Amino acid sequence: MPEQGVTVGQLLLAEYQAVKDEQKARIGFRDNLLYVTLAVVAAVIAAAAQAKQASMLLALPPVCVVLGWTYLVNDEKISAIGLYVRDELGPRLAQLAATGGEFPTFGWEAYHRTDVRRRTRKAIQAVIDLTAFCAVPLAALVVFWAGADGGGLLVGLSVLEALAVVGLGVQVLLWTRPARPARTPL
Secondary structure, three states, X not given: OOOOOOOHHHHHHHHHHHHHXXXXXXXXXXXXXXXXXXXXXXXXXXXXXXXXXXXXXXXHHHHHHHHHHHHHHHHHXXXXXXXXXXXXXXXXXXXXXXXXOOOOOOOHHHHHHHOOOHHHHHHHHHHHHHHHHHHHHHHHHHHHHHHOOOOHHHHHHHHHHHHHHHHHHHHHHHHHOOOOOOOOOO
Protein backbone atom coordinates (compact mmCIF):
# COMPACT_ATOMS: atom_id res chain seq x y z
CA MET A 1 0.00 0.00 0.00
CA PRO A 2 1.63 3.30 -1.05
CA GLU A 3 2.11 6.02 1.56
CA GLN A 4 0.02 9.09 1.13
CA GLY A 5 1.71 12.46 1.26
CA VAL A 6 0.62 15.35 3.40
CA THR A 7 -0.59 18.38 1.52
CA VAL A 8 0.37 21.95 2.30
CA GLY A 9 -3.27 22.63 3.13
CA GLN A 10 -3.31 19.82 5.68
CA LEU A 11 -0.13 21.17 7.25
CA LEU A 12 -1.59 24.67 7.45
CA LEU A 13 -4.80 23.36 9.02
CA ALA A 14 -2.76 21.35 11.53
CA GLU A 15 -0.78 24.48 12.34
CA TYR A 16 -4.04 26.41 12.72
CA GLN A 17 -5.35 23.84 15.17
CA ALA A 18 -2.10 23.91 17.15
CA VAL A 19 -1.97 27.71 17.46
CA LYS A 20 -5.66 27.90 18.33
CA ASP A 21 -5.12 25.26 21.04
CA GLU A 22 -2.24 27.34 22.39
CA GLN A 23 -4.39 30.47 22.25
CA LYS A 24 -7.21 28.73 24.12
CA ALA A 25 -4.83 27.52 26.84
CA ARG A 26 -3.30 30.99 27.18
CA ILE A 27 -6.74 32.60 27.46
CA GLY A 28 -7.68 30.27 30.32
CA PHE A 29 -4.36 30.84 32.07
CA ARG A 30 -4.51 34.62 31.59
CA ASP A 31 -8.06 34.89 32.88
CA ASN A 32 -7.24 32.82 35.95
CA LEU A 33 -4.39 35.20 36.83
CA LEU A 34 -6.95 37.81 37.87
CA TYR A 35 -8.54 35.35 40.30
CA VAL A 36 -5.15 34.34 41.66
CA THR A 37 -4.28 38.01 42.16
CA LEU A 38 -7.53 38.62 44.05
CA ALA A 39 -6.88 35.60 46.28
CA VAL A 40 -3.31 36.68 47.03
CA VAL A 41 -4.39 40.24 47.77
CA ALA A 42 -7.11 39.04 50.15
CA ALA A 43 -4.71 36.65 51.91
CA VAL A 44 -1.97 39.25 52.37
CA ILE A 45 -4.38 41.93 53.57
CA ALA A 46 -6.00 39.51 56.02
CA ALA A 47 -2.61 38.39 57.35
CA ALA A 48 -1.37 41.98 57.69
CA ALA A 49 -4.55 43.05 59.46
CA GLN A 50 -4.51 40.07 61.81
CA ALA A 51 -0.84 40.59 62.68
CA LYS A 52 -1.26 44.38 62.73
CA GLN A 53 1.90 44.65 60.64
CA ALA A 54 1.64 47.09 57.74
CA SER A 55 5.08 45.94 56.58
CA MET A 56 3.49 42.65 55.48
CA LEU A 57 1.74 44.66 52.78
CA LEU A 58 5.13 44.98 51.07
CA ALA A 59 4.53 41.46 49.76
CA LEU A 60 1.75 42.72 47.48
CA PRO A 61 3.69 44.86 44.98
CA PRO A 62 6.16 42.19 43.81
CA VAL A 63 3.45 39.54 43.62
CA CYS A 64 1.11 41.85 41.70
CA VAL A 65 3.90 42.93 39.34
CA VAL A 66 4.86 39.32 38.56
CA LEU A 67 1.24 38.25 38.08
CA GLY A 68 0.43 41.39 36.10
CA TRP A 69 3.44 40.98 33.82
CA THR A 70 2.54 37.33 33.24
CA TYR A 71 -1.00 38.45 32.42
CA LEU A 72 0.27 41.01 29.89
CA VAL A 73 2.69 38.58 28.24
CA ASN A 74 -0.07 36.01 27.79
CA ASP A 75 -2.45 38.67 26.49
CA GLU A 76 0.15 39.74 23.93
CA LYS A 77 0.66 36.13 22.77
CA ILE A 78 -3.10 35.63 22.49
CA SER A 79 -3.34 38.68 20.24
CA ALA A 80 -0.25 37.67 18.27
CA ILE A 81 -1.83 34.29 17.53
CA GLY A 82 -4.97 36.00 16.25
CA LEU A 83 -2.89 38.30 14.08
CA TYR A 84 -0.90 35.37 12.71
CA VAL A 85 -4.08 33.48 11.83
CA ARG A 86 -5.59 36.58 10.16
CA ASP A 87 -2.50 37.75 8.31
CA GLU A 88 -0.56 34.57 7.57
CA LEU A 89 -2.49 31.31 7.82
CA GLY A 90 -5.81 32.57 6.45
CA PRO A 91 -4.40 34.15 3.30
CA ARG A 92 -2.14 31.16 2.62
CA LEU A 93 -5.07 28.75 2.89
CA ALA A 94 -7.24 31.01 0.74
CA GLN A 95 -4.50 31.04 -1.88
CA LEU A 96 -4.30 27.24 -1.82
CA ALA A 97 -8.07 26.99 -2.16
CA ALA A 98 -7.84 29.32 -5.16
CA THR A 99 -11.00 31.15 -4.17
CA GLY A 100 -9.89 34.40 -5.73
CA GLY A 101 -10.63 36.23 -2.49
CA GLU A 102 -14.31 35.29 -2.59
CA PHE A 103 -14.14 33.36 0.66
CA PRO A 104 -12.53 34.93 3.73
CA THR A 105 -10.78 32.19 5.66
CA PHE A 106 -11.13 32.23 9.44
CA GLY A 107 -13.53 35.15 9.23
CA TRP A 108 -14.17 35.19 12.96
CA GLU A 109 -10.57 36.27 13.56
CA ALA A 110 -11.34 39.63 11.93
CA TYR A 111 -15.10 39.83 12.44
CA HIS A 112 -15.09 39.93 16.25
CA ARG A 113 -12.66 42.85 16.15
CA THR A 114 -15.22 45.05 14.33
CA ASP A 115 -17.71 45.16 17.22
CA VAL A 116 -18.61 48.78 17.97
CA ARG A 117 -18.26 48.14 21.72
CA ARG A 118 -14.79 46.66 21.45
CA ARG A 119 -13.00 49.91 22.36
CA THR A 120 -15.21 50.35 25.41
CA ARG A 121 -14.55 46.79 26.55
CA LYS A 122 -10.81 47.25 26.06
CA ALA A 123 -10.90 50.48 28.11
CA ILE A 124 -12.87 48.80 30.91
CA GLN A 125 -10.47 45.85 30.87
CA ALA A 126 -7.54 48.27 31.14
CA VAL A 127 -9.14 49.84 34.22
CA ILE A 128 -9.66 46.39 35.75
CA ASP A 129 -6.06 45.41 34.98
CA LEU A 130 -4.71 48.67 36.40
CA THR A 131 -6.82 48.25 39.52
CA ALA A 132 -5.88 44.62 40.16
CA PHE A 133 -2.20 44.79 39.29
CA CYS A 134 -1.31 48.42 40.08
CA ALA A 135 -3.81 50.37 42.21
CA VAL A 136 -4.11 47.69 44.89
CA PRO A 137 -0.34 47.33 45.45
CA LEU A 138 0.08 51.12 45.36
CA ALA A 139 -2.65 51.42 48.00
CA ALA A 140 -0.80 48.84 50.09
CA LEU A 141 2.34 50.95 49.80
CA VAL A 142 0.44 54.08 50.89
CA VAL A 143 -0.86 52.20 53.94
CA PHE A 144 2.69 51.07 54.70
CA TRP A 145 4.07 54.60 54.32
CA ALA A 146 1.26 56.05 56.47
CA GLY A 147 1.96 53.51 59.22
CA ALA A 148 5.65 54.44 59.28
CA ASP A 149 6.52 51.19 61.01
CA GLY A 150 9.40 50.32 58.70
CA GLY A 151 13.05 51.19 58.87
CA GLY A 152 15.06 52.85 56.15
CA LEU A 153 15.67 49.58 54.35
CA LEU A 154 11.95 48.76 54.13
CA VAL A 155 11.12 52.29 52.99
CA GLY A 156 13.80 52.03 50.30
CA LEU A 157 12.40 48.68 49.24
CA SER A 158 8.90 50.14 49.11
CA VAL A 159 10.07 52.93 46.80
CA LEU A 160 11.59 50.36 44.42
CA GLU A 161 8.34 48.41 44.54
CA ALA A 162 6.39 51.57 43.73
CA LEU A 163 8.61 52.16 40.69
CA ALA A 164 8.04 48.57 39.51
CA VAL A 165 4.27 48.93 39.90
CA VAL A 166 4.26 52.24 38.01
CA GLY A 167 6.35 50.59 35.27
CA LEU A 168 3.79 47.80 35.01
CA GLY A 169 1.00 50.39 34.84
CA VAL A 170 2.73 52.08 31.92
CA GLN A 171 2.96 48.73 30.13
CA VAL A 172 -0.75 48.04 30.76
CA LEU A 173 -1.62 51.40 29.21
CA LEU A 174 0.72 50.88 26.27
CA TRP A 175 -0.78 47.45 25.62
CA THR A 176 -4.30 48.88 25.73
CA ARG A 177 -3.58 50.70 22.47
CA PRO A 178 -1.27 48.34 20.64
CA ALA A 179 0.23 49.45 17.39
CA ARG A 180 -0.04 46.93 14.63
CA PRO A 181 3.43 45.46 14.50
CA ALA A 182 5.28 45.15 11.25
CA ARG A 183 5.46 41.52 10.26
CA THR A 184 7.72 40.14 7.62
CA PRO A 185 6.18 37.54 5.33
CA LEU A 186 7.15 33.94 6.03
